[in-house]
Amino acid sequence: MPAAPHRPGPYSPLMLQALASIVGDEHVLTDPDLVTGYVTDWTGRFTGAVKAVVRPGTTEEVCTVLAQCYQEGVAVVPQGGNTGLVGGGVPRSGEVVLSMLRLDEVTDGHDGMLTAGAGTTLSGLHRAAAGRNQFVGIDTSARDSATIGGMVATNGGGIHTVRFGRVRDQLHDVAVALVNGTHLPSILVPGNPAADLWRRVCGSEGTLAVVLSATVRTGRPAAQRLVTLVPSADRDVDALARKMMVLPGLWALEVMGGSEIELTAAMLQRRPPATAECLLLAELRGAGALDDQALTAIGDLDAVVATQPSEQEELWAFRHNLSLAVRSLGTPLTKVDVSLSLASIGQLKAALATLAGEPNAYLWGHLLTGPTGHPVVNAHINITADVQPDIVFDIVEGLGGSAVGEHGVGVMKRHRLDPEAADTAELIRLKQRFDSRGLLNPGVLVPDRGRSAEQI
Ligand SMILES: Cc1cc2nc3c(=O)[nH]c(=O)nc-3n(C[C@H](O)[C@H](O)[C@H](O)COP(=O)(O)OP(=O)(O)OC[C@H]3O[C@@H](n4cnc5c(N)ncnc54)[C@H](O)[C@@H]3O)c2cc1C
Known part of the structure; x- marks a missing residue:
């Protein structure tokens, strides 16, 4: 069975103070005017209440925020550029929104690969690649806002899918944080206890782990x-x-x-x-x-x-x-x-x-x-x-097609998933293992057959 949905309780002012002590006062947003852009999705269809939007600036801050929320039993919605179209990146009932946008540094990996912080926009990644006379085969019309963290989380497709496949096909490695704040800098390392995550973190839509950075393959630009x-x-x-x-x-x-x-x-x-x-x-x-x-x-x-x-x-x-x-x-x-x-x-x-x-x-x-x-x-x-x-x-x-395309499942389609299907059964198993309290992005992806998005 999937983890029981989390029902957030009221936050103590101490909780907000603790978050501010981690990321700085200016990066804990509670003012309704300031949180508007984080609580409603691109289509305007999905929106919900939030008690705070937290904007960590480093990997360590992400992990400490997660550990604090875990200790208090507070649910977290990871968010990138908020261009998702299935309602998976906005709060539903008073979670903390963990905005990853400040983690936007791109560094050189080995063999010409690039490591991009989760909050790097696709345009930012393209600029970094072009500056090195390289090319990254991940692109969509939402490139100026969509982040590499969001693209990994949704296993996005896009303009070059016909040539390079989806995001998972272009990744060398991913760094993640687990719900309790544990930092896994490389989920590809042999013997890593979370190696199972490698298969499923792409497309897990923020329900299994928070993506901190991704190392992507690059090529030479064509003549x-x-x-x-x-x-x-x-x-x-x-x-x-x-x-x-x-x-x-x-x-x-x-x-x-x-x-x-x-x-x-x-x-x-x-x-x-x-x-x-x-x-x-x-x-x-x-x-x-x-x-x-x-x-x-x-x-x-x-x-x-x-x-x-x-x-x-x-x-x-x-x-x-x-x-x-x-x-x-x-x-x-x-x-x-x-x-x-x-x-x-x-x-x-x-x-x-x-x-x-x-x-x-x-x-x-x-x-x-x-x-x-x-x-x-x-x-x-x-x-x-x-x-x-x-x-x-x-x-x-x-017509023989599928309700699930490349935008993911979010809250919009999870009732269409068959819990018995192998891929979904694996997701449910991993959810139990890595987030048994259901604190990471509750109400998203993990199937709940029979309930439509409106009932969630
Ligand atoms: C105009 C337009 C065109 C688009 N074209 C395409 C397209 O061609 N192909 C395509 O696949 N999609 C497309 N999309 C959908 C959207 O851009 C993708 O789903 C994209 O991956 C979302 O990235 P984001 O940073 O905006 O993520 P968000 O919208 O912020 O979040 C999307 C999901 O990812 C999770 N998430 C975000 N960041 C993290 C993180 N660091 N760690 C863990 N979970 C995280 C969220 O919780 C949520 O479930 C398009 C959207 C728009 C508005």
């Missing part, structure tokens, strides 16, 4: 880039993606619809670069003739091909600004991410179009290679109405 936007019909896009996916220079492959491009174009006040039922945005990198490579997949389709950096950024802007464009609509917005076979995208659109009230559904996502080699889309679905996410999840599962 050349080519970005292309290729029009298609929904029924043909799977075949087109299969051709793209075998290109040796492929670094990114995204799918979106014509209405999505038009929406972003309107927000950016630019002309849509192409129109079609469905479009693939691909980026190739390497040393050879990238245009010849791209042509083998594009054939005689009327694609936009960008070889100059300014044109490439212009094309990517239509993808990177999609989330902001739908958010700017200002209507109620239901936002979920799921994964399903790309071949089903037309059926998914048709099913979403029949939702009550016929709201607009905007969808896009990263493509990756599925277990049997077929293209899978990590689809970000945005519906301009207040729709029960479970209705969308049922549709997706009915």
